[in-house]
Amino acid sequence: MSKIVPVVLCGGSGTRLWPRSRKAKPKPFLPLIGERTMFEATLGRCGDIEQFAPPVIVTGTAHLEHVEEQSKSAPGGTVIVEPEAKNTAAAIALAAGRLSADAVMLVCPSDHHIADEAAFRAAAAAAARLATQDWLVAFGITATAPETGYGYIRRGEPLEGGYRVERFVEKPDLATARAFLADGGYSWNGGIFAFRAGYFLAELAKHRSGLAQAAAASVSGGSEDGHRFYPDAAAFATIEPESVDYAVMEETDRAAMVQASMGWSDIGNWAALRDATDSDHDGNSVRGRAELVDCSGVFVDTDGPRVSVIGLRDVAIVVDGDEVLVTTMEGAQKVGKLGGAAKQ
Amino acid sequence: MSKIVPVVLCGGSGTRLWPRSRKAKPKPFLPLIGERTMFEATLGRCGDIEQFAPPVIVTGTAHLEHVEEQSKSAPGGTVIVEPEAKNTAAAIALAAGRLSADAVMLVCPSDHHIADEAAFRAAAAAAARLATQDWLVAFGITATAPETGYGYIRRGEPLEGGYRVERFVEKPDLATARAFLADGGYSWNGGIFAFRAGYFLAELAKHRSGLAQAAAASVSGGSEDGHRFYPDAAAFATIEPESVDYAVMEETDRAAMVQASMGWSDIGNWAALRDATDSDHDGNSVRGRAELVDCSGVFVDTDGPRVSVIGLRDVAIVVDGDEVLVTTMEGAQKVGKLGGAAKQ
Numbered sequence: 001m002s003k004i005v006p007v008v009l010c011g012g013s014g015t016r017l018w019p020r021s022r023k024a025k026p027k028p029f030l031p032l033i034g035e036r037t038m039f040e041a042t043l044g045r046c047g048d049i050e051q052f053a054p055p056v057i058v059t060g061t062a063h064l065e066h067v068e069e070q071s072k073s074a075p076g077g078t079v080i081v082e083p084e085a086k087n088t089a090a091a092i093a094l095a096a097g098r099l100s101a102d103a104v105m106l107v108c109p110s111d112h113h114i115a116d117e118a119a120f121r122a123a124a125a126a127a128a129r130l131a132t133q134d135w136l137v138a139f140g141i142t143a144t145a146p147e148t149g150y151g152y153i154r155r156g157e158p159l160e161g162g163y164r165v166e167r168f169v170e171k172p173d174l175a176t177a178r179a180f181l182a183d184g185g186y187s188w189n190g191g192i193f194a195f196r197a198g199y200f201l202a203e204l205a206k207h208r209s210g211l212a213q214a215a216a217a218s219v220s221g222g223s224e225d226g227h228r229f230y231p232d233a234a235a236f237a238t239i240e241p242e243s244v245d246y247a248v249m250e251e252t253d254r255a256a257m258v259q260a261s262m263g264w265s266d267i268g269n270w271a272a273l274r275d276a277t278d279s280d281h282d283g284n285s286v287r288g289r290a291e292l293v294d295c296s297g298v299f300v301d302t303d304g305p306r307v308s309v310i311g312l313r314d315v316a317i318v319v320d321g322d323e324v325l326v327t328t329m330e331g332a333q334k335v336g337k338l339g340g341a342a343k344q
Numbered sequence: 345m346s347k348i349v350p351v352v353l354c355g356g357s358g359t360r361l362w363p364r365s366r367k368a369k370p371k372p373f374l375p376l377i378g379e380r381t382m383f384e385a386t387l388g389r390c391g392d393i394e395q396f397a398p399p400v401i402v403t404g405t406a407h408l409e410h411v412e413e414q415s416k417s418a419p420g421g422t423v424i425v426e427p428e429a430k431n432t433a434a435a436i437a438l439a440a441g442r443l444s445a446d447a448v449m450l451v452c453p454s455d456h457h458i459a460d461e462a463a464f465r466a467a468a469a470a471a472a473r474l475a476t477q478d479w480l481v482a483f484g485i486t487a488t489a490p491e492t493g494y495g496y497i498r499r500g501e502p503l504e505g506g507y508r509v510e511r512f513v514e515k516p517d518l519a520t521a522r523a524f525l526a527d528g529g530y531s532w533n534g535g536i537f538a539f540r541a542g543y544f545l546a547e548l549a550k551h552r553s554g555l556a557q558a559a560a561a562s563v564s565g566g567s568e569d570g571h572r573f574y575p576d577a578a579a580f581a582t583i584e585p586e587s588v589d590y591a592v593m594e595e596t597d598r599a600a601m602v603q604a605s606m607g608w609s610d611i612g613n614w615a616a617l618r619d620a621t622d623s624d625h626d627g628n629s630v631r632g633r634a635e636l637v638d639c640s641g642v643f644v645d646t647d648g649p650r651v652s653v654i655g656l657r658d659v660a661i662v663v664d665g666d667e668v669l670v671t672t673m674e675g676a677q678k679v680g681k682l683g684g685a686a687k688q
Contacts, residue, residue: 019652291682293682294675305666306666306667307668308363308668308669308670308671308683308684309669309670310669310670310671310672310675310676310682311672311674311675312670312675317670319649319668322650323650323652324649324650324652324661325651325654326651326652326670327652327653327654327656328654328656331637331638331656332654334654334655335652335654338635338637339652340635340650340652341652
């Protein structure tokens with residue numbers, strides 16, 4: 001089997017990890033866990049040259065500098081520079097249009113954490129095998145909590161190394177999420193997909209012909225500049241933004257999934273980051289200078305000032321330049337609505 | 345009656361309001377409540393020239409600059425510059441030694457908050473009247489909570505405008521403090537005293553003759569420099585540090601008290617400051633840039649960075665230069681033991 005082509009999506013201007021994540025430097029480009037940024041870690045996971053070809057990175061001009069700076073360790077990679085953000089269906093279509101029809105692409109968001117890289121590579125290999133058989137393959141992340149913030153995938157009949165997808169389920173309410181977890185037949189949709197490039201484009205053309213044509217025109221009218229590729233801006237501008245989930249995965253009859261149990265987190269807020277970070281025996285995690293007294297489950301991330309904390313439980317404290325955030329873990333989901341996060 | 349001479353004591357290197365209070369700029373010199381510093385507020389309370397003479401300020405060289413800068417609004421005042429800190433008995437003895445024997449001095453710590461200045465002035469007048477009759481008069485602060493951090497005064501037989509002191513009580517445990525509060529005959533010892541200078545020195549000589557002689561020698565051997573007075577350092581160095589409570593008040597047969605209900609707080613920690621500060625309808629108090637969401641009883645004091653807080657209750661957050669403190673109100677009493685506070 002030929003090597004898998006990682007297609008790494010670098011977009012977004014998330015506010016949920018504000019103030020560390022800012023519009024000018026969002027989540028993928030921050031070293032939130034360990035020494036590497038989440039983008040670097042994504043490239044690193046796909047860095048085994050026995051299994052993976054050099055990556056195709058899809059990003060916007062706003063983040064091109066970060067991408068170039070942080071992808072030096074992925075030689076041979078190419079960068080597709082989107083003129084504007086048009087959601088994932090368009091981004092993947094651009095990458096697919098630049099690859100040979102038989103290339104197997106592995107679509108990877110660049111702002112997720114995966115603790116178990118061996119499990120990731122095994123799932124990628126299984127997904128790639130199904131993709132060569134013209135399945136559109138989603139990673140079904142083994143659900144470990146009744147999360148209401150994720151979409152779910154209902155497993156269907158077994159395939160070799162995976163399953164048919166019976167159906168995709170929108171973000172559920174808590175009671176439904178609990179029922180899914182108890183059922184055992186539901187996984188989280190982690191936004192990681194394996195496709196044969198030609199088959200993806202064929203299915204896209206079948207279900208979203210306008211999007212497929214505009215993406216194809218963007219590629220054919222585009223221009224190369226070294227390792228960068230600039231799609232045709234006029235053609236790209238006509239695209240109606242849509243996620244690959246809606247545009248293709250929920251439409252196709254050929255949706256499959258591989259089960260992936262790999263310590264995955266989308267690090268959707270500071271509480272999720274706390275949970276994904278190594279902690280001491282009191283459950284405290286500290287990055288930067290801090291002193292914690294009588295604390296448990298406290299997360300501190302400071303870019304300079306010392307943070308001294310007394311008596312708190314399950315609180316995140318983030319110091320970033322001229323912003324200080326102090327939030328309960330329950331409150332972490334409201335961070336994006338803070339004035340500072342909204343008006344940055 | 346002649347005017348009362350305020351004797352304002354400016355010492356200490358408190359750590360309980362760290363990081364705002366630092367060794368180089370302790371509590372008296374900070375605008376913790378309102379626009380004035382606590383020292384300025386202390387002078388202001390004694391600023392009515394009908395009732396008060398210009399102040400005598402006792403401080404150390406370390407704080408002389410702050411004292412000079414912040415006492416410009418108290419014209420005619422003098423400053424006694426202690427060569428070293430020797431606790432309150434010595435500081436008061438220096439001031440008494442510089443005054444005429446019949447002067448009535450009102451000893452005022454400079455790091456207490458008093459919300460009701462009219463009540464303070466009324467109590468000062470009552471205390472001064474008793475002092476002219478050679479009572480050593482303490483302010484008995486009306487107890488409003490079973491505080492274990494204060495000394496208490498047991499009220500005795502009535503005097504004109506006050507009471508004899510039956511006894512002084514060390515900081516009690518919580519059960520004892522509750523019993524005191526229920527009893528009604530106990531007040532907090534606020535460290536505010538009225539003495540006739542000559543009588544204070546006579547009682548000091550009676551109970552601590554060595555201290556009295558050394559203080560007298562410090563005054564007679566000292567030197568004036570404009571409005572400043574420098575005691576003789578060699579004589580002063582021989583003094584055994586002791587509080588006026590131990591050295592005189594608990595020894596004398598002439599201890600009296602006036603009852604003072606004046607919104608007093610020694611602002612002994614961030615919780616006390618929160619309680620003494622105006623708050624909104626959720627009990628939140630903010631100084632500086634902050635946004636509070638789903639918070640109650642939260643106190644924020646920031647010298648620059650914006651502080652965003654979600655979901656917290658009864659927490660103090662203080663940002664001061666390169667230090668950030670986050671503490672529960674219960675934990676506030678431990679602030680002084682933090683590494684940052686201890687090693688400043």
